[in-house]
Amino acid sequence: MSSFASNLKPGDIQAPTAQAGTPAPKVWLSAPGADKPEQFEAKDEILLPLMNQGYIQVAGPTEAK
């Protein structure tokens, strides 16, 4: 089935929460104009709506220069 969450709206996006089992990889994204990046689970249905809003991937705080 399509992994593209066509029904996902911006308000549905939540910060990742702890889950049982293997944790999903996480990535740092920055919202347009934001001065601090946020960490999100690297799942298509989470990342794609954010990318559509103009979020871009940035280095995480521990990697930031």
Next chain:
Amino acid sequence: MPTYPGGPAARVIETLIAFSQTKDANITTATAAAGTSAFRMSKLNVDLMDYELTAEDDAAEIGKGDEFATAVFPVSNQMRGRVEKYLSSEIMGWAIAFGFGSSVASVSGGGTKHLASPFNPVTLGLELPYLTVVEQIRPGSTPVVDRSLFGTAIDGFQIDFTSSPARDSAKIVVDLIGTGSKTEPSGVTMPAVTSPHELKASSLILAGTMLQVSATDYVTAKTFVSCTIGYKNNLTARYAPGGGTQAGGALATALEVGTRAATFSAIVRLVNGSDEFQKITNSTTGPAQLDFTGPSPHAGNVTFAKLGWKAAKIDNTNGIVTLRLDASILNPGSGIMSAFAVNSIAKQGAEP
């Protein structure tokens, strides 16, 4: 053996070619990474990049006494190019990251997944990430071609899957446009060729209601013949005042996206129960997803969130009755399409 004043003539097959793996700092900076982390690859088409310093003459000007030109004047620098390759996870990741302009890298099953979708010009502007193209023939003390073409962006790409036993079952064509900015000699030491991990049509898996006949997907139903996925940025080179010159010709100050367009077409065998015409009549729309794999963990995916057939034409393919389908790509609100490639490259395009 004969001797030649300029050395023996060069053959196109001697061409070495590499691209920035990650975006350049800006449109006017040839990445230093072209020498250390460049993506060097082979290609199928024989064309070198089409760099041109255009010039105009004064033939139409009044006052010379006749209609014949008396002088030429350099006008502007331009660059276009095309790369054709058998589809691999490496070239696909590069093409979607730079071509869509928005991508995210994450760890995935022993590889790196590069998830990309068309970027949002409302928040990110009209310019895509820029890259550098390096072309060399006999680099060193007696180069025939040795140039670094920076300020280049991907205008579009096309992926084709066909019914074939050969490597050409899956191909990609990438079109490039540049500002014409260049450095000669490039000063770049070519890295080793990046080994491609090819994604063949034989691995194709389909999902989504629009790629089905009688509720069975075309691959499972054994009716799938071929398909073409296309994406075009329709870039326009902007020559703004104050943009500077090179060799007397103006340089583009930006490559801006125009009316972007995604396309999808497919050829499938027409069978009893084929309902494509009915889908057009009913304005049926739905998702379409194509997954393809190479040696683990290398893989690729293209997903259209929503499409509808806008044309279905009965045709023949090698004597078999087929349907030629053309899609309208729709935006359900969350973006028209996405794609990903899983490869062993840590960062591609604008990924940090």
